[in-house]
Amino acid sequence: MKRALITTLLLPFAAFAAGILLISLLLPNVALAAGTEFSLVIRDHQFEPAELTLPSGTKIRLKVENQDATPEEFDSFSLNREKAIAGHSSAIIYIGPLAPGRYPFTGEFHSDTAKGVIVAQ
Amino acid sequence: MFATAIIVFREVLEASLIIGILAAATRSVPNSRRWLIAGLLAGLAGSGLVAAFTDVLGSLASGVGQEIFNSIVLGIAVLMLAWHNIWMSSHGAALAASAKSTGRNITDGTSECSILLVIVGLAVLREGSETVLFLYGIAASNDGGQNAMLLGGLVGMLAGIAVGYLLYAGLLRVPLRWFFTATGLLVLLLAAGMASQAAHFLIQADLLPSLAAPLWDTSAVLPESGLPGMLLHTLIGYDSRPAGMQIVFYLVALVSIFIGMRLVSRPRRKSFSK
Numbered sequence: 001m002k003r004a005l006i007t008t009l010l011l012p013f014a015a016f017a018a019g020i021l022l023i024s025l026l027l028p029n030v031a032l033a034a035g036t037e038f039s040l041v042i043r044d045h046q047f048e049p050a051e052l053t054l055p056s057g058t059k060i061r062l063k064v065e066n067q068d069a070t071p072e073e074f075d076s077f078s079l080n081r082e083k084a085i086a087g088h089s090s091a092i093i094y095i096g097p098l099a100p101g102r103y104p105f106t107g108e109f110h111s112d113t114a115k116g117v118i119v120a121q
Numbered sequence: 122m123f124a125t126a127i128i129v130f131r132e133v134l135e136a137s138l139i140i141g142i143l144a145a146a147t148r149s150v151p152n153s154r155r156w157l158i159a160g161l162l163a164g165l166a167g168s169g170l171v172a173a174f175t176d177v178l179g180s181l182a183s184g185v186g187q188e189i190f191n192s193i194v195l196g197i198a199v200l201m202l203a204w205h206n207i208w209m210s211s212h213g214a215a216l217a218a219s220a221k222s223t224g225r226n227i228t229d230g231t232s233e234c235s236i237l238l239v240i241v242g243l244a245v246l247r248e249g250s251e252t253v254l255f256l257y258g259i260a261a262s263n264d265g266g267q268n269a270m271l272l273g274g275l276v277g278m279l280a281g282i283a284v285g286y287l288l289y290a291g292l293l294r295v296p297l298r299w300f301f302t303a304t305g306l307l308v309l310l311l312a313a314g315m316a317s318q319a320a321h322f323l324i325q326a327d328l329l330p331s332l333a334a335p336l337w338d339t340s341a342v343l344p345e346s347g348l349p350g351m352l353l354h355t356l357i358g359y360d361s362r363p364a365g366m367q368i369v370f371y372l373v374a375l376v377s378i379f380i381g382m383r384l385v386s387r388p389r390r391k392s393f394s395k
Contacts, residue, residue: 059327063184070258071175073251077346080335080362081325083187084254086176087261092184094327097334109258111124 039063040116042072042085042107047116056100056120065090072114076105079118096120122266122273125259129252129277135355136164136248137285140241142311145292146209146304147237156234157241164245171250172257185326192326194243195319201240202312203378206305208233211385252278284352307356309378314358316374317367324364332365 038060041048045068054060066072069087076082079098085091098120107114140157147153171178171190178186212233252274259270295303323329340361343350353359358371 061327070262071254072258073255077340077344077361080321080360080364083325084175084179084251086179086254087258089176089179090184091179091187094185094325108128109255 037061037063039065042066042068042114044068045070045072045107045110045113047105047107047114050116051119052116053119053121054096054098057097059094060096060098062093062095063090064093071109073108074105075108076103076118078103079105081105082108122269122276125255125270125273126277126280128255129274130281131277131351132248132252132255133278133281134284134351136244137281138288138352138355139244139285139311141285141287141289142292142304142307143205143237143240145289146205146308147233148293150233150237153234153237156238160238160241161245163238164242165249167242167246168249168253171246172253175250175254182326185328188322188326189328191247192319192322194247195315195322198240198243199312199316199319199374201236201243202308202315203374203381205233205236205240206308206312206378207381207385208236209301209305209308210382305382309375309382310357311355312378313371313375314355317358317360317363317371320367320370321360321364324366329366332369334364335362336365336368338362 036055036058038052038054040052040062042064064074064083064085066085066087066089071084071086073082073084074091074093079095081093081095083091083093095118098118100120103118103120105116105118140161144154144157147157175187178190180186182189256271256274259267259274292300292304292307320329324331324334338361343353343359343361345351345354345359345361350359350361360367
């Protein structure tokens with residue numbers, strides 16, 4: 001009974017270690033795979049630029065810099081992306097390759113003002 | 122206020138549905154309630170910590186630390202749910218018997234209970250940290266109208282908990298004959314959905330290829346922003362624009378857990394039938 005408990009508690013740690021190992025093996029690929037970089041800025045709960053034109057058919061490394069003091073969540077159902085960004089910090093979000101079209105996104109925590117659209121051409 | 126309620130509802134709903142299913146599935150495991158509450162409290166404490174260190178987490182691993190963290194949490198949850206379901210199918214007959222006659226106890230529920238603690242803790246941790254971050258943002262801003270927004274948050278939270286409770290109460294009404302099949306199926310789909318979400322985060326971090334993205338687009342018919350889509354997203358892992366790799370993860374989890382359940386339940390069934 002005690003042994004079962006120990007095994008159970010050890011399992012998540014073993015899984016965690018395996019995960020870390022796997023990721024550290026994969027990490028060198030991040031730099032290689034990094035696509036074209038584009039940036040967005042969040043200021044006063046608004047995106048700048050509100051409309052971002054990107055090339056279609058290629059992987060994009062999107063850098064979102066939150067200049068506000070409050071946290072924000074980059075959220076886009078059409079891009080199938082969601083990421084929390086703490087105040088005064090930046091986040092990297094990989095998107096695409098996208099088909100040509102318009103992909104709206106919002107700052108979920110201030111969705112009445114934080115709106116934007118990515119236009120893939 | 123309304124927008125706040127919806128955001129908090131979305132976050133709470135996911136954890137709430139998971140807890141509802143697990144609470145029902147383990148209803149006849151001794152002491153399971155105590156472990157469930159311990160998991161809930163641990164998850165709440167953890168979500169505060171994760172929210173406080175969002176900037177640190179985000180800057181790890183060249184800016185994709187958050188995705189790696191989420192996929193590890195989901196990966197562990199999938200393993201735990203798999204273990205839970207396999208354990209359940211090997212003890213199902215004994216549990217059914219004990220649910221009928223309350224006097225009998227299951228021999229060893231401790232390992233199962235600690236699994237319950239981990240799953241509930243992780244579910245609350247993941248969804249809770251975003252809620253904490255969001256509510257902290259409201260409390261920290263000086264926009265005015267904070268009280269109305271925090272009230273909205275409370276309404277959303279209560280609504281999310283209520284839906285999870287409804288699922289729990291509904292499951293308890295399922296006749297005992299089908300009960301373990303029903304909860305087993307729900308947990309199986311839950312685990313497969315989480316595996317797909319883990320793949321989603323690894324694709325977002327550019328650590329996995331997407332293999333055709335999106336594979337299909339049903340957002341016009343069944344959007345994830347609506348309540349049905351939201352519920353299906355948690356319950357069966359529905360994604361309106363999934364990447365091919367997500368489907369691969371989904372199917373691998375589904376099939377391997379199912380085989381595991383079959384393998385342990387077959388020899389047991391013989392020994393239980395008199």
